[in-house]
Amino acid sequence: MKPVNIIGIYLLLAICLLVALPIWIYTCNPFEKQLLNILVYIACSGGIGGTIYCIRGFYQNLGNNNFKMNWTWWYVFRPIISAIIGVFAYFMIIGGLMSISNSPDVNYSKSVMFYCAISFLAGFSFNKFVEKIDLISDTLFSKKDTD
Numbered sequence: 429m430k431p432v433n434i435i436g437i438y439l440l441l442a443i444c445l446l447v448a449l450p451i452w453i454y455t456c457n458p459f460e461k462q463l464l465n466i467l468v469y470i471a472c473s474g475g476i477g478g479t480i481y482c483i484r485g486f487y488q489n490l491g492n493n494n495f496k497m498n499w500t501w502w503y504v505f506r507p508i509i510s511a512i513i514g515v516f517a518y519f520m521i522i523g524g525l526m527s528i529s530n531s532p533d534v535n536y537s538k539s540v541m542f543y544c545a546i547s548f549l550a551g552f553s554f555n556k557f558v559e560k561i562d563l564i565s566d567t568l569f570s571k572k573d574t575d
Contacts, residue, residue, distance in 0.1 A: 474514015
């Protein structure tokens with residue numbers, strides 16, 4: 429089997445797992461703590477966003493005959509990193525470090541689906557989200573001039 433086919437199968441299995449896991453969590457409710465269920469939903473949403481982005485790049489590069497095997501690890505790690513980034517997007521919004529509106533007030537009454545959508549977007553547009561994290565880090569950890 430060609431390595432390119434293995435990457436395609438991996439991405440297909442990843443998207444299936446990321447869709448099936450929240451359904452299983454919803455129907456079986458295996459965790460006593462509701463927060464764990466929510467974190468699984470949010471992580472899977474971020475992972476789905478990143479995996480869809482990977483699948484899009486995969487078929488576009490295959491279709492244009494410019495698929496490069498040196499990007500293999502990007503295809504492998506992007507869904508995983510996107511799931512993790514999705515969870516941290518949730519933490520940053522709930523923690524008040526990141527706002528998606530002009531209001532500084534954090535609204536904890538948003539539904540899980542709202543945070544899943546934000547997680548999906550963070551996973552899908554990973555680079556833009558990391559740029560936002562860089563801006564927040566610069567603001568929080570910059571040295572102030574003391575004159």
